[in-house]
Amino acid sequence: xxxxxxxxxxxxxxxxxxxxxxxxxxxxxxxxxxxxxxxxxxxxxxxxxxxxxxxxxxxxxxxxxxxxxxxxxxxxxxxxxxxxxxxxxxxxxxxxxxxxxxxxxxxxxxxxxxxxxxxxxxxxxxxxxxxxxxxxxxxxxxxxxxxxxxxxxxxxxxxxxxxxxxxxxxxxxxxxxxxxxxxxxxxxxxxxxxxxxxxxxxxxxxxxxxxxxxxxxxxxxxxxxxxxxxxxxxxxxxxxxxxxxxxxxxxxxxxxxxxxxxxxxxxxxxxxxxxxxxxxxxxxxxxxxxxxxxxxxxxxxxxxxxxxxxxxxxxxxxxxxxxxxxxxxxxxxxxxxxxxxxxxxxxxxxxxxxxxxxxxxxxxxxxxxxxxxxxxxxxxxxxxxxxxxxxxxxxxxxxxxxxxxxxxxxxx
Amino acid sequence: xxxxxxxxxxxxxxxxxxxxxxxxxxxxxxxxxxxxxxxxxxxxxxxxxxxxxxxxxxxxxxxxxxxxxxxxxxxxxxxxxxxxxxxxxxxxxxxxxxxxxxxxxxxxxxxxxxxxxxxxxxxxxxxxxxxxxxxxxxxxxxxxxxxxxxxxxxxxxxxxxxxxxxxxxxxxxxxxxxxxxxxxxxxxxxxxxxxxxxxxxxxxxxxxxxxxxxxxxxxxxxxxxxxxxxxxxxxxxxxxxxxxxxxxxxxxxxxxxxxxxxxxxxxxxxxxxxxxxxxxxxxxxxxxxxxxxxxxxxxxxxxxxxxxxxxxxxxxxxxxxxxxxxxxxxxxxxxxxxxxxxxxxxxxxxxxxxxxxxxxxxxxxxxxxxxxxxxxxxxxxxxxxxxxxxxxxxxxxxxxxxxxxxxxxxxx
Numbered sequence: 105x106x107x108x109x110x111x112x113x114x115x116x117x118x119x120x121x122x123x124x125x126x127x128x129x130x131x132x133x134x135x136x137x138x139x140x141x142x143x144x145x146x147x148x149x150x151x152x153x154x155x156x157x158x159x160x161x162x163x164x165x166x167x168x169x170x171x172x173x174x175x176x177x178x179x180x181x182x183x184x185x186x187x188x189x190x191x192x193x194x195x196x197x198x199x200x201x202x203x204x205x206x207x208x209x210x211x212x213x214x215x216x217x218x219x220x221x222x223x224x225x226x227x228x229x230x231x232x233x234x235x236x237x238x239x240x241x242x243x244x245x246x247x248x249x250x251x252x253x254x255x256x257x258x259x260x261x262x263x264x265x266x267x268x269x270x271x272x273x274x275x276x277x278x279x280x281x282x283x284x285x286x287x288x289x290x291x292x293x294x295x296x297x298x299x300x301x302x303x304x305x306x307x308x309x310x311x312x313x314x315x316x317x318x319x320x321x322x323x324x325x326x327x328x329x330x331x332x333x334x335x336x337x338x339x340x341x342x343x344x345x346x347x348x349x350x351x352x353x354x355x356x357x358x359x360x361x362x363x364x365x366x367x368x369x370x371x372x373x374x375x376x377x378x379x380x381x382x383x384x385x386x387x388x389x390x391x392x393x394x395x396x397x398x399x400x401x402x403x404x405x406x407x408x409x410x411x412x413x414x415x416x417x418x419x420x421x422x423x424x425x426x427x428x429x430x431x432x433x434x435x436x437x438x439x440x441x442x443x444x445x446x447x448x449x450x451x452x453x454x455x456x457x458x459x460x461x462x463x464x465x466x467x468x469x470x471x472x473x474x475x476x477x478x479x480x481x482x483x484x485x486x487x488x489x490x491x492x493x494x495x496x497x498x499x500x501x502x503x504x505x506x507x508x509x510x511x512x513x514x515x516x
Numbered sequence: 517x518x519x520x521x522x523x524x525x526x527x528x529x530x531x532x533x534x535x536x537x538x539x540x541x542x543x544x545x546x547x548x549x550x551x552x553x554x555x556x557x558x559x560x561x562x563x564x565x566x567x568x569x570x571x572x573x574x575x576x577x578x579x580x581x582x583x584x585x586x587x588x589x590x591x592x593x594x595x596x597x598x599x600x601x602x603x604x605x606x607x608x609x610x611x612x613x614x615x616x617x618x619x620x621x622x623x624x625x626x627x628x629x630x631x632x633x634x635x636x637x638x639x640x641x642x643x644x645x646x647x648x649x650x651x652x653x654x655x656x657x658x659x660x661x662x663x664x665x666x667x668x669x670x671x672x673x674x675x676x677x678x679x680x681x682x683x684x685x686x687x688x689x690x691x692x693x694x695x696x697x698x699x700x701x702x703x704x705x706x707x708x709x710x711x712x713x714x715x716x717x718x719x720x721x722x723x724x725x726x727x728x729x730x731x732x733x734x735x736x737x738x739x740x741x742x743x744x745x746x747x748x749x750x751x752x753x754x755x756x757x758x759x760x761x762x763x764x765x766x767x768x769x770x771x772x773x774x775x776x777x778x779x780x781x782x783x784x785x786x787x788x789x790x791x792x793x794x795x796x797x798x799x800x801x802x803x804x805x806x807x808x809x810x811x812x813x814x815x816x817x818x819x820x821x822x823x824x825x826x827x828x829x830x831x832x833x834x835x836x837x838x839x840x841x842x843x844x845x846x847x848x849x850x851x852x853x854x855x856x857x858x859x860x861x862x863x864x865x866x867x868x869x870x871x872x873x874x875x876x877x878x879x880x881x882x883x884x885x886x887x888x889x890x891x892x893x894x895x896x897x898x899x900x901x902x903x904x905x906x907x908x909x910x911x912x913x914x915x916x917x918x919x920x921x922x923x924x925x926x927x928x
Binding site: 154158161 | 520523524554557558560561562563565566568569570572573575576579580582583584585586587588590591597598600602603624647648649
């Protein structure tokens with residue numbers, strides 16, 4: 105039982121943290137492969153299973169882990185109790201499979217903690233106002249952990265994952281990538297939405313809103329990971345904190361559209377109605393009253409989007425529609441950009457020196473994203489990592505951590 | 517997926533009953549082997565897993581089945597919704613693993629039924645007053661079904677099992693055994709406690725208390741099974757309804773005890789203190805102020821019981837203690853005994869004619885049990901089955917059934 109072995113190893117780690125005097129709430133996810141096994145059963149039962157029943161089904165994965173972790177802790181002589189979403193009273197809206205947490209009741213948690221117990225909470229699940237089981241979507245167990253840490257006013261929310269922390273970029277692409285010791289919520293938010301997979305955007309948003317310090321670290325080592333915290337004065341000393349990429353979007357261009365008011369609404373209205381999320385939008389400078397509009401959509405929605413856009417292009421009497429899935433979006437993120445000038449220029453010239461053409465650009469206060477040909481992705485990342493000095497010794501060090509913490513452990 | 521195939525076949529049957537105009541609540545148990553798989557995980561996590569956490573763990577089995585059956589029904593175009601113990605609000609005491617149902621709330625059931633939905637309830641589980649998950653012990657899903665039928669005032673509680681109904685005796689031992697069309701709660705209670713495995717005593721007690729008619733039938737055929745109902749006038753025309761046996765008890769004898777007041781208390785007090793359930797007790801007629809006391813206990817408790825009894829025997833200065841596990845208890849059951857004389861005599865003489873010695877006898881108003889040597893068990897059953905005419909055409913026929921029913925289906 106590789107899985108049960110993992111749970112036992114988590115239990116040993118939790119027991120150690122308890123011995124160190126911490127009050128602990130541990131949030132667990134399902135065992136490896138369990139959610140997929142249950143989803144496969146659902147599809148066999150029904151080609152399009154209802155989301156309500158799917159949530160009833162998949163939430164058993166976390167329920168099983170929570171009971172097994174509580175038992176493993178008891179086997180080590182720790183007092184432990186498992187609690188499910190309906191027992192904690194984690195209330196969500198009724199959007200099955202992607203529910204949003206509305207309130208978390210702390211009374212049962214407080215009661216069990218006051219009795220000296222380690223509380224093991226089944227992550228990823230809640231209930232709506234009618235007591236129906238809901239699940240929180242991807243990264244849901246992280247979100248449960250952050251929400252519980254927030255309501256308890258915990259000193260710390262530790263998120264255990266299969267990587268060592270948040271890196272300056274993907275170490276698989278850039279061997280010089282280094283673990284970031286401290287990063288601000290805003291930077292983490294940009295990095296998560298721009299492709300860093302270690303934390304989901306929603307968890308970081310929640311942590312920011314309630315000022316919950318997150319420690320992202322590895323389940324497999326004792327090494328310090330990355331602290332995600334409020335922005336600190338020091339942080340601006342670093343211009344760029346990290347480099348991310350996404351290759352899951354494609355690009356659509358409508359050529360030769362008349363540049364008159366209302367055109368954008370005519371193009372993007374129907375896409376929004378079809379629930380297609382448009383990311384970057386570029387409109388060329390008008391030439392003879394005609395312009396080109398280019399935007400990116402998820403690759404999974406390309407076929408649907410093209411169908412809609414071709415219809416709109418005809419109505420607008422545009423010259424034509426083209427598309428390109430062979431693109432990558434590379435982004436640099438850092439709160440230091442606010443106080444440092446020339447960051448964009450440095451990014452563009454670094455890419456130009458390697459002959460990498462920039463197709464689209466989008467910026468915010470703390471990030472710059474460039475769309476380039478997919479084949480240059482790795483090269484671009486390595487060049488930018490070097491250009492912004494990310495391989496050098498990190499100046500942001502994490503202070504040692506003590507005190508009560510709501511910790512989340514992922515049992516894999 | 518043999519298991520999912522079973523769930524789908526149950527769904528087809530439920531859909532057909534719905535089409536016939538019935539309002540249905542379907543109570544499900546776990547898929548074959550699932551509870552054992554989960555219990556094995558529990559034992560791996562902890563040598564003596566807490567009963568609270570074990571209940572959290574094993575209750576996922578019924579939760580999975582309930583969601584999958586609701587989905588399968590939806591795939592057939594039926595509106596269906598799954599409900600767990602905490603959603604129905606099936607309240608129990610806090611005796612984990614063997615909890616007793618205290619109240620069942622009908623409001624959520626009524627609401628879903630009023631909306632025309634088929635309600636699929638996860639059997640075997642409830643919650644205590646603090647919202648902790650409890651399970652009901654062996655046959656728990658049957659009990660859930662009976663309890664829900666009771667609170668809803670259902671016309672009928674169908675219990676689907678892997679046999680065709682309740683038989684006059686074990687067809688594996690006596691090929692002439694016949695399915696009983698109608699049987700009273702009291703007879704069913706005696707038969708269940710005397711070894712018939714098709715229904716648990718607690719479910720029958722509950723059904724009797726709330727006058728819930730039960731139809732025990734096969735999941736694998738459309739045949740009528742056995743109706744378990746209030747006693748009817750007709751039933752007394754049959755002297756003996758069924759013959760059961762148990763071989764899970766052993767016999768202990770204390771020889772040469774002084775026959776003075778208080779001896780029984782000295783023997784059975786310590787056994788009760790050790791939670792050993794004593795079934796039959798026989799005290800020989802006193803001879804010279806000395807007597808022998810013989811009683812039966814579960815074979816699993818024999819070693820513990822003998823240790824206690826030997827100590828007591830020494831204190832009482834008895835002549836000795838002997839034990840015998842090589843016994844069987846064969847019982848005849850029937851409400852007709854009340855109005856027919858000579859039933860016991862017929863039983864004893866039938867056994868005697870085959871040279872079967874009776875070691876112990878115990879009787880109630882509607883049953884007679886005899887302890888005999890284990891090797892005569894099959895012979896005794898066949899002889900009694902013939903002697904009481906159980907192989908003949910059954911005179912109790914079940915009428916056709918219509919109307920709203922709370923049905924329980926076992927998904928295997």
